[in-house]
Amino acid sequence: MRPEVQRLTREQVGGIVKMLSLTTDREFNCGECLQHVSEFAECQLVSQPVGEVIAKVEQHLALCPECREEYEALMKILKAGQ
């Protein structure tokens, strides 16, 4: 087995498993997430349910730490403006 695979910690394997449990056939990529994240954030701000398309933003945010970091920063701005 390749060293880099052998060296995977069980915590990292757990991370992969979590990613797999969230994986679906059709997902947003980061660009698509960015296109829709503002709409998703505004819905979240007022606890409004989101439609099927926007729900894909939530699924992408669960998988992508970078988009999640940007989303959380966006929520910080929106909350500051309330």
Place this chain on the structure above:
Amino acid sequence: MTQNEINWPAALRATDSGEQAAAVRALHDVLHTGLRIALTGRSEVSEAHLEDFAQESLLRVLDRLDQFQGRSKFTTWAQAIALNVAFTELRRKRWQDVSLDALMADGEQMTEPTMIADDALGAEEDRTRLVATLRHAIENDLTPKQRAAMLGELREMPFDQIVELLGTSRSAGYKMLHDARRALKQRLHAAGITGADIQNAFNL
């Protein structure tokens, strides 16, 4: 006129150069203020950085004006773009001297599992089988690029840095990782490991 009352796309496209310049200045201020709120407390971000991010974001927003579809407030849409610009640059700086090879060859020690449930009866056997199947699949079912991208991501390397090192685009890189995850998922299913097994073994 307040921010919410401005028809931003129209003002930014105004043929009256005075009106357009005023809208551009106002948008700059909105972006700058938002970035300050979002990035406050980060020691690596100076006033000069904030101004650079605001300027670059402004140009990006103006360049993408046609992509705004009015499904959110214009300022929320523009702030999302500004944050993407700023965070992408901050991540690039943090990781600029790290290669993917170096990242994969680090001397990381095996650690005890911290997120794995130990209280589920019979779960240890499930975990052992699942982990062995997964390691085998990562080794044998993924392409070298897929494996490198996944390992880089697990080590929290920024995705932009990964795709740059792999010589691919962001969208192609995301598809590559998505295909890798689907391949691993199919392998687990083929081995008779169900979603319930995974949830039980890893307490998800």
